[in-house]
Structures are given as C-alpha cells and as structure tokens.
Amino acid sequence: MSSTGTQIEVRGLEIGYGDFSVQHGLDFSIESGDIFVIIGGSGCGKSTLLRALFGLTRPKRGSILYRGEDFWEAPTAQRQRWMQRFGVLFQAGALWSSMTLAENIALPLGEYTDLSKAEIRDRASWVLSLVGLAGFEDFRPAEISGGMRKRAGLARAVALDPEILFFDEPSAGLDPLSSKRLDELILLLQETLGSTIVMVTHELASIFGIGTKALFLDAESHTQLALGSPAWLRDECPDPKVRTFLRRGENG
C-alpha cells in the first residue's frame, strides 16, 4: 500500500470558473506520507483546488502530475482508475441520503472489491467503529446529526484503504473532542496505511498538530503566498500576512 516519492506534483496551475480565475501560478508537490494542509481566508479557492486535485473540476491551465503522469491529460478511464485509489471526505459528508450508512460504505466496496455481502457488511461495521459509529449501520443519513454524518463520510472515504485521502474541512462543525479524535484517526491512518493526506482546514490545532506541510493561498493576489512546514509559516515566513493568519491576527 505505502509507497515513497512524490505523489502529486502541481505545475503552473490555474483554477476557476468560466472566465473567472480563482487562483493561478500554483506550484507545489505532495510527497508520499505527507499530511498536506491547504490554508487561506474564506473564498480563496481552497475547495476548488482540492476538487481539481481529486478529479472533479478540470483546471483552467497548468498540470497536475499524479506519480509523474499528467492527471487531467490522461484518458477518462485511466483517470477513473486513479480516482479509485483516492478517498474523499466532503464538507457535509455527502452521504447518499437514500441509503443506510452500511449501504453507503458497501456501494464502493461492492464496485471495486470481490468481497462477499457478509464480508462487506463486516468491513462496513469495522470502519464505522473506527469513527465511533458502531451500531449505526442501519441508520439513514437524515436520522443522525451533522457531526455524525461527517464521521460516516470519513468511514466511507477510508473503507477502500485509499492511497491518498482528501479532506474538505474535516473538523468544521465537530465538537472539540470529536475534532481531536478525528486528528488522531487521521494520524493513525497515515501511519498504518501509509496514506498521503491532503486537507483543507481552518483548525489551527490540526494544522500544527498533524500537518507536515502547508500551502497558503491568498484571496487578494489570487496566488500562493507560502509553502513549507506549518511552524515555519507561522514563525519564519517572510510574508507577514501568512504569520498573522496563523496567529489569529496577533502580530509576531
């Protein structure tokens, strides 16, 4: 499962909608085993960048290399095969509302593994236990709380032992304990499965607690301002805007 080297390399990327450019001139690489955090003020294009990385929004210009091969230039079938190795947790969980939690997890498992129905059911129970939702297998998304939906979404994302996990604000809307638990889970997944993790987050505790590399996107200049370890961004980054952001506005 685990591999070494550069997982994702981004070169001269420009993202946006129609004629509107949200971010341009993005250059960075994500190494295997990184917990890569994307930070920046509201509306700076973090989620759009994430969607380009995991294959939902085609970038306007530039390239995303996935293990050295151009992700968006590849034929659709090849891109879909790569996407099977990704796990994605959407902002609100994005569980399929007409299915129970177990069915939500079973659907991708049924598509991509040769497991029997009973084995799939066991796997669903296992990942639900991981996120503290054991016993909720037969609940529908509408019957559980927002935080629980998010954790169930995480269970679905990790069920296929993905190589790269993409999180869109994983801890937003979670209570401090669940949020801490989620951080621990992310770390554990990274250590045990060797997954690479890319996440958009505002949670300072997560950024400094588990992030190994951080990318700061600026909403005004529409480009990246800093790239490095989270602590370096906070303490030594030459750009005062980045330091201020990571200190919640207190100058350092």
Add this chain to the structure above:
Amino acid sequence: MQPAFEVLVSRPSNESLCIRLAGTFESPGPAPDAAAALAAIDDEIRSIHFETNALRSWDSTLMAFLLKLVRSAEALGIAVELDALPSGARRLLALATAVPEADPARPEVAAHGKLARAGVRAAGAWVETQKVTTFVGEVALSVIKLVRGRARFRGGDVWRVIQEAGPSALPIVSLISFLVGLILAFVAAVQLQYFGAQIYVADLVALGMAREMGAMMTGIIMAGRTGAAFAAQLGAMTANEEIDALSTFGIPPIDFLVLPRMIALVAMMPLLVLYSDLVGILGGLVVGVTILDLNFAEYVNETRAALDLADFGTGLFKGAVYGVAIAVAGCLRGMQSGRSSAAVGEATTSAVVTAIVWIVLTSAALTLVYNVLGI
C-alpha cells in the same frame, strides 16, 4: 412614535462640527437620520466630534447611524474624534471599520444595452443547447451500456421508482382521464346533435383518448408529479455533493441515478396511458348513456368498431416517448441545479416546464409522422 432621542448638530468653530447625542437610542424606536447630520458638512469642516453627556442608552440603532457618519466623513477626508463616545460603542465601531468596505469582484459581467443583453442571451441559449445535447448524448451512451449489460445501478432503485411512478399515480390519472373523457363527449355531443348523429360521440371519445388525449394527459400529470420529483431529488443530491461523491468513487451518476428512473418511467408510461384511455372512454360512456340517452350496448359496439389496435399502439408509443422526455428533463434539471435550496426549487420548476414543452413538441412531431405513414 416620538423619538426618545435628540441629535443636535452645532458648529462651534468654522472648521469643526459638534454632534450632540442625547436620550435613548433603542430598538424598536425610530433611527436617527445620518443624511441630516451629513448635510451640515461643507468644504470648510475638518473635524467632527461628539457630545454624549445626555446619552442615556443605545444599541444598534445608534451604531448604524455612527457607522454611516464615520464612513462618509472618512471618504471626505474629515477627522472624526470618537473619544466622547461610550467605550463599547468605540470598540464596536473599530471592529466594523477594521476591514474596509470591499467592492468584491463577481464572476458574472453585467450587460448593458439591448444589443449586449440580446447577445448574452443568445450565447446563453447556445450554451444551454450544448448542455442539453451533451446530457442526452451521455444518457444515450448509458443506454447502450445498459443494452450490453454493463450499466451500473441497483435494481432496487428501479422498483422504488416504479412504485412511485406507477401505482401511486393511479388515483390522479383516473380522475383526470375520466374528466377528459367527459369533456370530449360533451364537446362532441354539442356539434353532433345538430345532425342527429350523437352515436358518433363514441367514436370521437374513443379515438381522441386512444390516439392523443390519454398519452398527453398522462404525460402532463407525470411531468408535474414524477418529473418534478426527479428534479427535486437529484437537485438536493447535487446541493449535498452526493453526485460529486458518486463521481469520485468512479460510479457514473448517469448510470446510477438517471437510468433507473428512465427505465421505470418508460415501463410505466404505456401502462398508465392504456389505463387512462380506458377510464376516458368510460367517462364518455357515462355522458353518452346518461345525458345523450344512448343505449349502453350500442355505445360499446360503436366504440369497438371505431378502434383498432393501431390506435391504441400510437398512443402507447407516444406515452413511452413522453416517459423518456419526462425522465431526461427531470434528471437534467436536477443535475444542473445549483447548490442552494432556492436553486433546487428553480430546478423543479424548470423540469416541469421543460418536460411539458418537450411533450407537446414530440406530440406534434409524432402526429405528423403518423399522418405521413398513414397509421
């Protein structure tokens, strides 16, 4: 309501303005008028200060007034001394002015002038046409996959939609079809009575229902009932990123969501149309027997003589085609929906309108084709 406050603008010197705030500035009372205070400013004013000795209590009523005053004064380059204001008000004002008033860039460009608007609309219509054709093309590819047995969806979904779109629609289809049969009979009777040819009411009702009205009325009912439901379901799924989630798992949303709905609707529509035809003919029969004093057996015989299988066949085929149109329109609008609850509502409306327009267009086209082929 009499204001419980007083705003007094005075001019202690040529270059400064003093605003005296007195009394209670509280909701739901009236708000002070910033424009009146600003009117006192002329070119020579350099500073503004406040007097608040008699200010008793205040809330957002005062703050909105102060913010407007401070923003306008700053724009004119006039210094505002806030020292006299209560410290809470000062801090709130500092917070409100910390981030300068932005002029956020919007992606859309507003078009001015008739020509520009027409151009924007034409470009929009072109994009819309492209989207519809792309979607229809994708659905067609999925159908080919289905025929080859490689489409991926859950059989349970088909049965659920069949239940929703079939048996559950029977009551409303019964009611509307019966009434349409009645109406057809009445319209025919008024004309045919002049010739003493009331018995041909049976022919008119039978042919009208079987060839056109059965399919048309069922189509319109299903567009409003099931097409709208499809758009709302898929729209809510789009808003909740559920469709994105399907795509990231490599499950084609068209296979998984559109195909089961289309299969179910195409399977149910001909059955509903046949049912509607029969109920409509029954409606005509009731008018014929009770009001036109026709003999029951006579009416039935006349109906059987008027109809052949091809008449039913044309109606049923139309029904199946309407089923495709309703399913495609509903799913298309649902998947095009934006990510807000308002957008889901718009998608639903648009799905019904689109489906009805498509139904009428295909009905006209098919009637022409039948005519040319002599069916």
